[in-house]
Amino acid sequence: xxxxxxxxxxxxxxxxxxxxxxxxxxxxxxxxxxxxxxxxxxxxxxxxxxxxxxxxxxxxxxxxxxxxxxxxxxxxxxxxxxxxxxxxxxxxxxxxxxxxxxxxxxxxxxxxxxxxxxxxxxxxxxxxxxxxxxxxxxxxxxxxxxxxxxxxxxxxxxxxxxxxxxxxxxxxxxxxxxxxxxxxxxxxxxxxxxxxxxxxxxxxxxxxxxxxxxxxxxxxxxxxxxxxxxxxxxxxxxxxxxxxxxxxxxxxxxxxxxxxxxxxxxxxxxxxxxxxxxxxxxxxxxxxxxxxxxxxxxxxxxxxxxxxxxxxxxxxxxxxxxxxxxxxxxxxxxxxxxxxxxxxxxxxxxxxxxxxx
Amino acid sequence: xxxxxxxxxxxxxxxxxxxxxxxxxxxxxxxxxxxxxxxxxxxxxxxxxxxxxxxxxxxxxxxxxxxxxxxxxxxxxxxxxxxxxxxxxxxxxxxxxxxxxxxxxxxxxxxxxxxxxxxxxxxxxxxxxxxxxxxxxxxxxxxxxxxxxxxxxxxxxxxxxxxxxxxxxxxxxxxxxxxxxxxxxxxxxxxxxxxxxxxxxxxxxxxxxxxxxxxxxxxxxxxxxxxxxxxxxxxxxxxxxxxxxxxxxxxxxxxxxxxxxxxxxxxxxxxxxxxxxxxxxxxxxxxxxxxxxxxxxxxxxxxxxxxxxxxxxxxxxxxxxxxxxxxxxxxxxxxxxxxxxxxxxxxxxxxxxxxxxxxxxxxxxxxxxxxxxxxxxxxxxxxxxxxxxxxxxxxxxxxxxxxxxxxxxxxxxxxxxxxxxxxxxxxxxxxxxxxxxxxxxxxxxxxxxxxxxxxxxxxxxxxxxxxxxxxxxxxxxxxxxxxxxxxxxxxxxxxxxxxxxxxxxxxxxxxxxxxxxxxxxxxxxxxxxxxxxxxxxxxxxxxxxxxxxxxxxxxxxxxxxxxxxxxxxxxxxxxxxxxxxxxxxxxxxxx
Numbered sequence: 036x037x038x039x040x041x042x043x044x045x046x047x048x049x050x051x052x053x054x055x056x057x058x059x060x061x062x063x064x065x066x067x068x069x070x071x072x073x074x075x076x077x078x079x080x081x082x083x084x085x086x087x088x089x090x091x092x093x094x095x096x097x098x099x100x101x102x103x104x105x106x107x108x109x110x111x112x113x114x115x116x117x118x119x120x121x122x123x124x125x126x127x128x129x130x131x132x133x134x135x136x137x138x139x140x141x142x143x144x145x146x147x148x149x150x151x152x153x154x155x156x157x158x159x160x161x162x163x164x165x166x167x168x169x170x171x172x173x174x175x176x177x178x179x180x181x182x183x184x185x186x187x188x189x190x191x192x193x194x195x196x197x198x199x200x201x202x203x204x205x206x207x208x209x210x211x212x213x214x215x216x217x218x219x220x221x222x223x224x225x226x227x228x229x230x231x232x233x234x235x236x237x238x239x240x241x242x243x244x245x246x247x248x249x250x251x252x253x254x255x256x257x258x259x260x261x262x263x264x265x266x267x268x269x270x271x272x273x274x275x276x277x278x279x280x281x282x283x284x285x286x287x288x289x290x291x292x293x294x295x296x297x298x299x300x301x302x303x304x305x306x307x308x309x310x311x312x313x314x315x316x317x318x319x320x321x322x323x324x325x326x327x328x329x330x331x332x333x334x335x336x337x338x339x340x341x342x343x344x345x346x347x348x349x350x351x352x353x354x355x356x357x358x359x360x361x362x363x364x365x366x367x368x369x370x371x372x373x374x375x376x377x378x379x380x381x382x383x384x385x386x387x388x389x390x391x392x
Numbered sequence: 393x394x395x396x397x398x399x400x401x402x403x404x405x406x407x408x409x410x411x412x413x414x415x416x417x418x419x420x421x422x423x424x425x426x427x428x429x430x431x432x433x434x435x436x437x438x439x440x441x442x443x444x445x446x447x448x449x450x451x452x453x454x455x456x457x458x459x460x461x462x463x464x465x466x467x468x469x470x471x472x473x474x475x476x477x478x479x480x481x482x483x484x485x486x487x488x489x490x491x492x493x494x495x496x497x498x499x500x501x502x503x504x505x506x507x508x509x510x511x512x513x514x515x516x517x518x519x520x521x522x523x524x525x526x527x528x529x530x531x532x533x534x535x536x537x538x539x540x541x542x543x544x545x546x547x548x549x550x551x552x553x554x555x556x557x558x559x560x561x562x563x564x565x566x567x568x569x570x571x572x573x574x575x576x577x578x579x580x581x582x583x584x585x586x587x588x589x590x591x592x593x594x595x596x597x598x599x600x601x602x603x604x605x606x607x608x609x610x611x612x613x614x615x616x617x618x619x620x621x622x623x624x625x626x627x628x629x630x631x632x633x634x635x636x637x638x639x640x641x642x643x644x645x646x647x648x649x650x651x652x653x654x655x656x657x658x659x660x661x662x663x664x665x666x667x668x669x670x671x672x673x674x675x676x677x678x679x680x681x682x683x684x685x686x687x688x689x690x691x692x693x694x695x696x697x698x699x700x701x702x703x704x705x706x707x708x709x710x711x712x713x714x715x716x717x718x719x720x721x722x723x724x725x726x727x728x729x730x731x732x733x734x735x736x737x738x739x740x741x742x743x744x745x746x747x748x749x750x751x752x753x754x755x756x757x758x759x760x761x762x763x764x765x766x767x768x769x770x771x772x773x774x775x776x777x778x779x780x781x782x783x784x785x786x787x788x789x790x791x792x793x794x795x796x797x798x799x800x801x802x803x804x805x806x807x808x809x810x811x812x813x814x815x816x817x818x819x820x821x822x823x824x825x826x827x828x829x830x831x832x833x834x835x836x837x838x839x840x841x842x843x844x845x846x847x848x849x850x851x852x853x854x855x856x857x858x859x860x861x862x863x864x865x866x867x868x869x870x871x872x873x874x875x876x877x878x879x880x881x882x883x884x885x886x887x888x889x890x891x892x893x894x895x896x897x898x899x900x901x902x903x904x905x906x907x908x909x910x911x912x913x914x915x916x917x918x919x920x921x922x923x924x925x926x927x928x929x930x931x932x933x934x935x936x937x938x939x940x941x942x943x944x945x946x947x948x949x950x951x952x953x954x955x956x957x958x959x960x961x962x963x964x965x966x967x968x969x970x971x972x973x974x975x976x977x978x979x980x981x982x983x
Contacts, residue, residue: 361734363514363733363734363736363737363738364511364515364734364737365507365511366734367514367577367580367734367737367741368506368507368508368510368511368514369507370584371506371576371577371579372503372506372507374579374580374583374854375471375499375503375506375854376472376499376500376503
């Protein structure tokens with residue numbers, strides 16, 4: 036039998052992190068727990084490896100890197116240039132036919148399941164390590180050709196200037212961050228946002244923080260808009276704080292892809308979640324925190340048409356990153372210490388100086 | 393080669409009979425053939441041993457005491473790259489080598505301890521300083537009354553040991569704790585400002601954030617100003633104007649008003665007079681030589697400063713305080729919000745470097761040396777009475793172990809020959825220094841050049857004090873097009889033009905006229921009065937944290953430090969122009 040490079044969410048689990056990437060593994064895990072996750076499938080990291088090896092992409096990338104020599108000495112401009120060359124190598128190569136067939140067939144099955152042809156899906160990146168915001172995600176992708184194209188684009192996003200710079204600065208190989216891909220049915224979202232099961236600035240773990248905007252979750256995570264803010268007490272599920280934002284814009288689906296849209300004035304300062312929805316999201320957050328053993332940063336969406344509670348969907352979960360807040364004295368001590376570490380003496384310059392003690 | 397073998401070899405090759413007698417600091421004598429094999433380079437401490445120090449000052453205070461203090465503080469704070477300094481004595485000078493860690497793994501290991509030790513000082517510098525101040529004040533009082541009414545031989549010996557501990561431990565350990573912690577803050581602030589905004593610590597925006605502070609030294613200056621004012625009000629102005637400092641006391645006895653004033657002055661001396669003028673135990677304190685404060689008061693009368701309604705520093709300070717608040721506010725506005733809290737703490741810590749640096753001289757060196765010097769004179773009187781030395785102050789020609797050895801049976805311990813010999817050499821060194829200026833090599837090194845010595849054996853220590861004051865700031869590369877005759881470092885920004893007054897000894901400060909530009913080797917607290925008079929100040933030595941720079945900023949007088957050649961190149965009466973911002977000095981009427 037032909038090797039399987041694609042899995043339904045129901046077939047995976049968190050133990051497959053190294054096979055399909057973190058985000059994919061978590062989506063599978065949530066599905067297995069019986070939580071409401073939109074239907075979808077994942078593409079293994081191995082698929083990417085087959086692609087770059089069989090289509091000689093890897094070879095070309097290695098050759099190119101060798102021509103560059105020592106990258107660290109070249110200044111920031113080099114990352115931009117490398118990114119353009121490397122991404123094009125990936126995006127322009129053809130996918131091996133057996134891979135293309137597997138992905139297409141899963142997509143078609145998904146369309147049938149849902150009962151919509153040309154179903155809108157999101158194509159999401161999944162590294163083995165969680166690096167929020169580092170790689171690309173494509174929303175409202177329609178049709179199998181476009182799905183295939185976007186899968187390659189996700190793979191290529193391991194070579195954004197930012198991602199290359201990150202690896203070079205960390206002393207990691209330039210060629211790295213092989214990605215898994217999740218293909219998820221788009222939720223027809225009325226509202227969406229994030230839920231932290233720990234207050235991310237002060238690190239207070241007795242509270243849950245929910246941020247919400249109309250439309251898709253990207254209207255919250257992009258961080259530009261003043262969104263609604265809800266604080267829920269973790270033990271009593273009481274909503275302690277409800278602060279409506281000034282939501283002038285939100286992200287919605289277009290014909291293909293997504294777009295920013297003006298929020299009608301009468302909806303801008305109105306809370307976009309009902310209390311029962313807030314509590315439902317909080318409860319799901321608590322459940323995920325218990326299951327994964329650490330505070331979670333959850334992405335969710337509320338479906339426009341379904342009745343409560345079937346309308347609350349989970350799109351992603353990952354360990355919540357609590358801002359590392361050093362006290363001022365820790366910060367200063369740390370910096371003084373770094374200063375001692377990074378001493379550099381420019382001997383050439385010392386030669387120009389006349390010393391007289 | 394191990395040290396033992398090196399000494400053996402040195403002894404075989406050079407049986408220095410003379411040097412063996414000139415052994416004021418046994419174990420700390422600089423022997424280049426031996427010491428350079430181990431440390432590579434030794435740098436002359438120009439800030440503290442010019443002019444040459446007396447043997448006891450050099451041995452007890454500097455070679456043993458200061459070396460201990462620096463090893464103590466660098467170990468206490470776990471400075472990642474430096475375990476302390478190694479002091480060596482030669483020709484009345486103290487030379488330093490830096491005990492540097494060069495293994496990057498070990499440096500990394502030391503960092504955690506470094507941060508932990510530093511944090512309490514960042515959090516509550518003032519609290520720690522107040523506590524230490526209370527402790528040293530108590531110890532100082534104890535030393536003043538240590539000897540019983542009729543001391544026995546061993547009382548003198550116990551006193552000697554107590555004074556050694558007083559200087560080496562109490563004084564130097566606490567001295568450096570405050571200094572290294574606050575200077576670290578200054579250096580980080582400078583680095584952050586340079587990195588973020590391209591501002592160095594020589595710029596006005598930077599310096600404005602760190603000045604405008606009152607401290608104990610200024611309060612004493614103000615008391616003297618008030619005394620000068622009272623003298624003028626009591627009609628004693630002429631006495632101060634006409635008589636020399638030495639004659640003033642006798643002249644005051646002639647009138648009732650004079651007697652009344654003298655009483656107040658004596659009361660002032662008992663409270664404030666426990667301070668020396670330099671960095672040597674040999675120096676007399678104000679109590680012992682009242683002509684020093686009298687000379688200052690005379691200067692205040694002569695310059696008309698005593699007739700002003702307000703103490704000039706008070707007025708300047710309130711202006712500087714306002715500017716400081718503005719400068720800090722402007723800086724914090726430029727700093728992104730998440731960094732603002734710690735940045736503001738950092739500014740506060742760096743401000744301590746400025747105020748502590750000025751105040752610590754008074755609480756530490758000057759007061760400690762005054763008390764210990766006075767104590768040793770008492771022991772000296774007793775030794776001289778018993779024929780052990782020719783005169784009481786010859787005790788400063790002996791080292792700690794010789795004093796220890798002499799005290800119990802002074803009448804049978806003849807140290808006159810050692811004292812005479814050392815005095816002769818010391819007098820010679822001082823005389824030569826006065827005549828030629830610095831004649832001792834600035835660096836003893838095995839390296840090919842001074843640059844290499846600095847790059848390999850000094851800078852890698854990253855020691856804040858070494859970088860900021862003792863060896864003087866590293867001179868910057870200056871563009872030729874400025875066309876200045878002399879270049880230095882900006883201590884306080886501003887421009888001035890006027891006649892130069894070259895003064896190499898603070899007792900000549902009375903010659904300084906308002907509007908003149910003071911040119912001097914370096915300044916200490918005794919020089920502070922000059923900043924209220926001079927239009928600008930130029931010094932041969934120092935950095936942005938040295939006395940002249942700090943006081944210059946407090947008085948808002950354009951100040952250029954670290955010119956190296958100011959006193960030798962500029963002549964009194966020459967018209968000069970100072971552009972302190974760029975550290976430039978122009979001689980307008982060249983001969």
